[in-house]
Amino acid sequence: MGAGRTGSVLAVLGVLGVCATRGPGLAAEGKAGGEAEWAEPWDGAVFRPPSALGAVGVARSPGAPRPGREEAVDLPVLLWWSPGLFPHFPGDSERIECSRGACVASRDRRVRRDSRTRALLFYGTDFRAAEAPLPRLAHQSWALLHEESPLNNFLLSHGPGIRLFNLTATFSRYSDYPLPLQWLPGIAYLRRAAPPLEERAEWRRRGYAPLLYLQSHCDVPADRDRYVRELMRYIPVDSYGKCLQNRELPAPRLRDTATATTEDPELLAFLSRYKFHLALENAICDDYMTEKLWRPMHLGAVPVYRGSPSVRDWMPNNHSIILIDDFESPQKLAEFIDFLDKNDEEYMKYLAYKQPGGVTNQFLLASLKQREWGVNDPLLPNYLNGFECFVCDHELARLDAEKAHAASPGSIPVPEPHIAQPSHMDCPVPTPGFGSVEEIPENDSWKEMWLQDYWQGLDQGEALTAMIHNNETLQGKFWDYLTEIFMKRNQNL
Ligand SMILES: *[C@@H]1O[C@H](CO)[C@@H](O)[C@H](O)[C@H]1NC(C)=O
Ligand SMILES: *[C@@H]1O[C@H](CO)[C@@H](O)[C@H](O)[C@H]1NC(C)=O
Ligand SMILES: *[C@@H]1O[C@H](CO)[C@@H](O)[C@H](O)[C@H]1NC(C)=O
Ligand SMILES: *[C@@H]1O[C@H](CO)[C@@H](O)[C@H](O)[C@H]1NC(C)=O
Numbered sequence: 001m002g003a004g005r006t007g008s009v010l011a012v013l014g015v016l017g018v019c020a021t022r023g024p025g026l027a028a029e030g031k032a033g034g035e036a037e038w039a040e041p042w043d044g045a046v047f048r049p050p051s052a053l054g055a056v057g058v059a060r061s062p063g064a065p066r067p068g069r070e071e072a073v074d075l076p077v078l079l080w081w082s083p084g085l086f087p088h089f090p091g092d093s094e095r096i097e098c099s100r101g102a103c104v105a106s107r108d109r110r111v112r113r114d115s116r117t118r119a120l121l122f123y124g125t126d127f128r129a130a131e132a133p134l135p136r137l138a139h140q141s142w143a144l145l146h147e148e149s150p151l152n153n154f155l156l157s158h159g160p161g162i163r164l165f166n167l168t169a170t171f172s173r174y175s176d177y178p179l180p181l182q183w184l185p186g187i188a189y190l191r192r193a194a195p196p197l198e199e200r201a202e203w204r205r206r207g208y209a210p211l212l213y214l215q216s217h218c219d220v221p222a223d224r225d226r227y228v229r230e231l232m233r234y235i236p237v238d239s240y241g242k243c244l245q246n247r248e249l250p251a252p253r254l255r256d257t258a259t260a261t262t263e264d265p266e267l268l269a270f271l272s273r274y275k276f277h278l279a280l281e282n283a284i285c286d287d288y289m290t291e292k293l294w295r296p297m298h299l300g301a302v303p304v305y306r307g308s309p310s311v312r313d314w315m316p317n318n319h320s321i322i323l324i325d326d327f328e329s330p331q332k333l334a335e336f337i338d339f340l341d342k343n344d345e346e347y348m349k350y351l352a353y354k355q356p357g358g359v360t361n362q363f364l365l366a367s368l369k370q371r372e373w374g375v376n377d378p379l380l381p382n383y384l385n386g387f388e389c390f391v392c393d394h395e396l397a398r399l400d401a402e403k404a405h406a407a408s409p410g411s412i413p414v415p416e417p418h419i420a421q422p423s424h425m426d427c428p429v430p431t432p433g434f435g436s437v438e439e440i441p442e443n444d445s446w447k448e449m450w451l452q453d454y455w456q457g458l459d460q461g462e463a464l465t466a467m468i469h470n471n472e473t474l475q476g477k478f479w480d481y482l483t484e485i486f487m488k489r490n491q492n493l
Helices: 008-015 070-073 187-191 197-205 222-229 265-271 290-299 330-341 344-351 362-370 384-409 443-468 475-491
Strands: 078-079 093-097 102-105 115-123 141-146 167-168 210-215 237-239 276-280 302-306
Touching: 078 384, 093 384, 102 384, 115 384, 167 384, 187 290, 197 344, 210 330, 222 237, 222 276, 222 330, 222 344, 276 330, 290 302, 302 330, 330 344, 443 475
Parallel strands: 078 102, 078 115, 115 141, 141 167, 210 237, 210 276, 276 302
Antiparallel strands: 093 102
């Protein structure tokens, strides 16, 4: 597809590949990759949505480039700047067929400055402001896929960071290609029958706590362990992960993280012995909901949840989970769980959505019906290919609008720019899991790490925005910009 024409860009890429040295103490240390969600042995346990980084399913189109179709030369090119995500195999570029027409998807960075290259696609977890492709070319859209935890890259949780992008696919319902239900395969997943109460009563008699906690990623922005530790003072919690561990899973195989990251029936069966599962997301953002929420429901347990503040919007009915933040204290929450634990009739009301007609939330039903991608469903496209086609369609429409304007500039205006909004990734500053920031000592690891990390994300977004505004071409200048912003902010304190 003519990528060879731009081969000379390779030399430049060689230079760009050598990324800038880190600024003096400004850059976040030891986060991102290492702390990424997939590092949590238990969190991803039961099923994974089609992993963006793993093998991808069947592309939406039969896809093989059709030699001899001359028009391919003029197709818009979508360049996956995060090459590990390129959802085609084999080769570095592929013709894709979407609703409005065809595009060429590529991961060959040599096409970056090509006039036909209309969009760059980035993966949020990998996006580094210091390595952004500069200069930013006016004819190119930047598209962001970021379904993972915001803790992987807090740059995107700030206005200046998210507004660098034109098109988004995030966990937020407000993003251009929304993925809030990325961990929910479908209604049937929720409808699975719960184990009989007598069975669970028997486990309780054998010494099991009412509540399960299973978390191995301990130092997270949502600071969940601080809350759970407090809750444990008032009600027994069996904790099997590395965080606040007080119990061991029965078999070495189950303790093995390799088992935990597969859909293991034995593990599922074990977890379903518990009536309540503590389900706390690692970061708090609107619509950021993971398997921590859906898995207990699948197993017929009641999630005791803290995460997306708007989680109620997605629940099967209005009485299916317990929200931690509805209670004024861990003690009050403990009292309520204890009450339900002793009162089967009240407990069973939380599982009413499993009965015929029990799923009454029309918004949930409609959202599942409307989405075009599937979760672990070989018959449906995955959201990686889905978003790629969304970007293709958007660029084809933008090309048409530009052509229409060029043909009659007097009557048809220049197409409006399309810019991502903070609502596409709505993650406020992290707050303590329990108590107030003032009460927590300065040397607390959560306070030292996550508050800093969050605000550094803002600085980085502002630095890159300023560089783009000034038409900077050298990535290496990023650290100068960042230092300047950092100094300015601290002067104003
Ligand atoms: C919950 O749903 C039930 C039945 O659909 C309804 O009667 C009740 O008013 C609802 N409660 C709230 C708080 O919305
Ligand atoms: C893309 O977003 C930038 C802001 O980050 C904006 O300046 C530009 O006009 C937008 N481009 C398009 C094609 O919408
Ligand atoms: C934090 O500081 C206090 C007193 O200054 C000290 O007792 C404590 O051990 C420190 N904690 C950590 C985690 O360093
Ligand atoms: C950046 O380039 C654009 C387009 O070439 C130009 O209009 C603008 O004035 C430049 N900005 C700066 C700060 O040089």
